[in-house]
Amino acid sequence: MKNKIWIGVLIAILVGILCPLPQIAWAGDVVVIANKSVSDSSLSGEELKNIFLAKKSQWSSGGSINFAILKQGAAHEAFLKQYIQKTPDQFERYFRKLIFTGKGKAPxxxxxxxxxxxxxxxxxxxxxxxSSGTDTNAVKTINVQ
Known part of the structure; x- marks a missing residue:
């Protein structure tokens, strides 16, 4: 009887570990895109983070930056984790604070x-x-260093 319980526990643990792997691998492949009029072709990780935290508002050419985010999903979570170092909840709270204090507006x-x-x-x-599988022919791909 004890052996059956241990086998069940072991199977549950393995399923819990192995099932999310394909989703995690897919979610990590995020591509940063920009309007073709943007002169910058690459950004540092810090520059990208500052753009999406509303701390950088102009391109190197002087034009205004208009950043957009996805409402939810694997690409949104992966982008925030990889480049902004925040969870979706932390990111949302960050912008709520900016809006509440009058220092920013919602993305x-x-x-x-x-x-x-x-x-x-x-x-x-x-x-x-x-996500990397998306058709990006209509936009410019930005290299993040």
Whole structure:
């Protein structure tokens, strides 16, 4: 009887560890995109973080930065974790505080990656992110160093 319980526990642990692996591998592949009018072709990780935390508001050419985020999903979580070092909840709280204190406004939030590409391609100075499998022909891909 004890052996059956231990086998059940072991199987549950293995399933819990192995099942999320494909999702985690996919979620890490995030591409930063910008409007084709943006002259910058690469950004440092710190510059990208400052853009999405509303601390950097102009491109190197002097144009205004219009950043957009996804409402939710694996690409959103992976982007925040990899580049902003925040969870979605921490990121949301950060902007609530900025808005409450009058130091910022809510980021443009889009419901899916197709909408993100459309917004970035049609908005001067726009920057956003999508998963690596998304069609990005209408936008510029930004290299993050």
């Amino acid at each position: 443009t939030t889009l419901s899916d990656e197709k909408e993100m590409v459309s917004y970035v391609s049609s908005t001067a100075g726009a920057i956003g992110y999508v």
